[in-house]
Amino acid sequence: MKSPILLLAALLLGGCATHWPETALLNPQVIPANQQYYSGNRITMEGIDKRAAAHVFAIKQKEKAPVYIKSEQPLNTLLVERLSEGLRSQGLEVGNSGTTNLTLQVNNALVNVEEKTFTYVTKSKVSLQVMADFQGSRLTKVFNASASKEGPGEPSIADLELVLNQQLGSLIQQIMADEQLRGYLKGQPSA
Template identity: 25%
Template sequence: MKKLLVAASVLALTACSTPSEPQLSISPEPVIASQPLVQGKSMNLDSRDLRTAQFIAVVDSGRENVQPLHSNENLRTTLEDALSRQLTAQGYTIAKDSQGTLRLDILEAMVNVKHSVVSHDLSSKLQLQLVVETPKGKFVKRYSGKSARNGAMSASVQDMEQAMNNLITAVLKDIYADPELNAYIQENL
């Protein structure tokens, strides 16, 4: 019985010391306006992650060897924080007691990597939906982006991080520069 207990303890300690799966660090760069575009507009900011799978990357090394990779941070809170900083720089005030609400829905965020012996193909997809609800009505719009690249050898975690961060930053720029969204918020808040 003692031998079994010692063996189980050694096995448990060995399992704790094995390296964990790599994780991606997602840190997009929101657009920071040099001059506020609006004054006195206040909104509540909310977000939802509607993806069916919570991992952010899938690495396919062939022979049915597929490895999902997660983000170090919660993607929903990371994107909500980036959008909040962007809106604040535009002059909006984010407050829980506002009459208007801007909701960010994450519909898709994925980096797919296919490895072969000497190269890799990396493709990224992102789809976000913004829902603006005010006492005067509702505005819904989707923003999406795709990117693809290939390279020699296998893709690193940094390659995957860069692909997703660049894609999120590009979509945040689209949100910032969207005249339809900005006009709706300014007219209806």
């Protein structure tokens, strides 16, 4: 009597295994500025991805091959779009020509999920670097975010996307609010 019940339980639990998608939908939100910081200032912007691997999520479960999930859209392209939107809301013109060149570099953007004995540990780390060049004067700044969470249930893809979207959005807001960077974008690097 016990073996049919155990078999049924094993089949039911096996049927509950998460099916992970091949790509993640990342959509970090940027809050438009309610203040104009730039007037007639134009910049060029590019995005570079310097990550060691292309995936944004790594799921490691016991006795299973690791699952690696990439962003649906190239991360550097997505972040340049979002940062451009945010800077435009502050009055900055972003285009093919400008007095300042701004480079947004993705150094790290990864959420690791690891199954432990009775829990799942989720650790995320994001590192973005900006480099602003104005007539030979250069500013380089790094913006970091990290988080860690341990819980009894396996996180869903929506949970993981939310964590990474929040961190990316927060870092873009920090970049937009950086006073030293604003000086370079205005063409006043000493300001």
